[in-house]
Amino acid sequence: MTQQILVPIDGSASARKALAHAVLVQQATQAWIHLLHVPEIPVATDALGAMVGASPADYTPEKGRLTGERLLAEAWRAVSGGSDEVTYHVEEGRPAHVIVQLATNLGVDMIVMGSRGQSNLKSLMVGSVSHKVSHIAPCPVITLHIPD
Template sequence: MYQKILIAVDLSEMGDSVFKEAVSLASKYEANLLLLHVLSPEEDYSPLPIPPNLADIYPAQGNDLTLDFWRQQWEEFEQKGAAMLQKRANQAAEMGVKGEYRQIYGHAAKTICKVAREENIDLIVIGRRGRSGLGELFLGSVSNYVLHHAPCSVLIVQHPQD
């Protein structure tokens, strides 16, 4: 039924639930996994973007030290993402599931759909944070966008309640 499953993961705890669900399905259907982490300023654990005119508003804030500090934080964010993907790929392999992983910079929802199209994915497994109200209005919902724009079936995993 499913030959290629894309699992969209991030650095949050939600990623654990999504990963377990995707590996379970991949194992059941003997499907290959594509683990995808989209490097996006919208992700909870990413460094906050530096506003373009910060130096005009707060001259002391817009100096090279600020930019260097942000670059260092972004590199650490990239490294954490790469380490998480490698760890998950190893875990999947230990469970007998073949897979590969990618880390791409971009808008999370659009990038997930684009990769799914390019890779002829049969199923996308993604988590849902439960953002609603103003949060969803201003920040959008990655899972909602993917559900409505994906070229394939989508499984949305709800974060377990504490």
């Protein structure tokens, strides 16, 4: 029986679809859901910062964590049906690595995640996060995608 589910949330429509699916599994099995957000450090908008790929001067990891917590809370409120069987995690790092590491540390039974649907060429060259996770995760991975 599924006891714990990890759902990475990046704000995409596919991630919202994955969370809705995870909630259906939760309702059927009384599983605990762990929501994860891995902040993407924004690129500066000024000419020099953008040219060198620097982050904005006012960005801090604390701001990234707070933004991530708000994103997770909003996503959960939208689909939870009032359940409080959830834990929020905001972790920095390379998304695929962070997802697999947290899944391992928590001993989750399943990862349910969205696929952003990168173009075939880009996905072929750099690989998608969901593709990487599905190959190295310590548990089954369900990937949901909303086509363009």
